[in-house]
Amino acid sequence: MVFAELLGQPKAVQLLSRALAGGRLAHAYLFIGPDGVGKATAARSMAAALFCREGTPSAPCRQCGGCRKFFSGNHPDFHHILPQGAVIKIDQVRELKKILSFPPLESGPRVILLEDVHTMRREAANSLLKLLEEPPPGNLLLLTADESEPLLPTILSRCQTVPFHPLPPAVAADILMRLDSGLDSGRARALAALTGGCPGKIRSLDAENLTRLFDESMNCLAAQAESEAEAIETALLMAVRTADIREGLETLLDLFLLFFKETMAAHLGRRPADPERSSMAPYVVRARERWNLDQLSDKMQAVEFAREALARNCNRQMVCEVLFLRLLTGDKPNPEPETPRRPHHIP
Ligand SMILES: [Zn+2]
Structure with a gap:
């Protein structure tokens, strides 16, 4: 199937398959829709179908010269244009015009994938308009x-629009597990839910690192430190490692929130909203024994506080230190009713 890799977009698949066939x-x-739902995957699948010389319109053979060149990333008539920095620049559109002024190098069509055209400023967009009005023949x-x-x-108005949906x-969980074979189904579903059904958003994240850090954090949260000094040491260590991850810190915080919510739900005798999240279950049991509702609420506030601080571009290391100190220290084994704690200050 041409669109075997495009999951969960039946309408787009139907429309494009018919046109190809x-x-x-x-x-x-x-292709218009949220980030991370398969728009570029669909475009690549179409290109593959058009470059194949042997297969049927519904299935590239992956063997012929056209397929081999395309799948190895060396097809001379496939051009992939991405934003440079934050935007597609007018120079990129000019370069594209130059390419299109010559016929395709091979006997088939030329395919141009232009990603994130919403990033174009007016000047670049107007320049592209001329190409869209009268594209030279043999170009898609x-x-x-x-x-x-x-x-x-x-x-x-100059393109046929194909809507894509979350x-x-x-x-979404299935796609995440295909991308990262180390991800179990419970974690994949939790991550999928966090992306709002746009799993491609996680693609650029270091899922392995993220999962490992989450597990380590859960272990630290579940284990009662021998002393306050040890708890502080662990918190600072976790802060260093967490601040180090380039991407995915926000996702990690979302997972923490999810974990505390599940623990609260367990306290209140509610079943978890999503039984697929069972990979958190053993940690939830221990956390419920360890913290009362006030303390859990305080932990959640700590995570929210960290999220806001990151959004304000506060120093990551500081944000993580404050977060883990609040998560891992200051607990008494048999908690008394809480006196309000002064919020930590982040410069
Ligand atoms: Zn082929």
């Missing part, structure tokens, strides 16, 4: 854009 392709498509333009960003109506949780 019938040989009735528009000259430009705009595949554009992707985030639906939440404004796009020039003139671009919209994925159902089970499909």
Whole structure:
């Protein structure tokens, strides 16, 4: 199947498969939808189908010259344009125009994947418009854009738009597990839920590192330190390692929140909202024994506080230190009713 890798987008698959099978392709498509739901995957699948010389329109053979070049990333008639920094620059569009002024190098079509066209400033977008109005024959333009960003109506009107949607949780979890074989189904579902059904958002994250850090944090939270000094030492150590991860700190914090919410639910005698999150279950049991509702609420506030501080671009190391100190220290084995604690200050 051409779109075997495009999961959870049945309408887009149907529309594009029909166009491919019938040989009735528009000259430009705009795949529009949230980040991380398969827009670029769809574009690559279309390109693969068009470059294959042996297979049927519904299945590239992966053996012929066209397939081999494309799948090894060396097809001379496939051009992939991404934002440079934050935007697609006008120079990139000019370069594309130059490429399109010559016929394709091989006998088949030329495919241009232009990702995140919503990042184009007006000047670049207007320059692209001319190409979309009269694309030279033999070229297929595949554009992707985030639906939440404004796009020039003139671009919209010159492309056939194909809407993409957030994925159902089970499909999103399946994709995450394909991307990271070390991810168990409970964790994958929790992560999928956190991405709001857009698993591609996690693609760039270091899922292995993230999962390991989460497990370590859970172990630290579950284990009662011998002394306050030891708890402080552990907290500072965890802070260093957590501040070190480049991407995914926000996701880690989301997982912490989820964990404390589940523990609260356990306190209140509620079943977890999502039984698939059972990978957290053993930690939840221990956490419920260790903390009362006030303390759990305080831990959640600590996580929220860290999230806000990160959003304000506070120093990551400091944010993590404050967070882990609040999470791992200051507990008494048999908690008395809490006196309000002064919030930690982050400069
Ligand atoms: Zn082929």
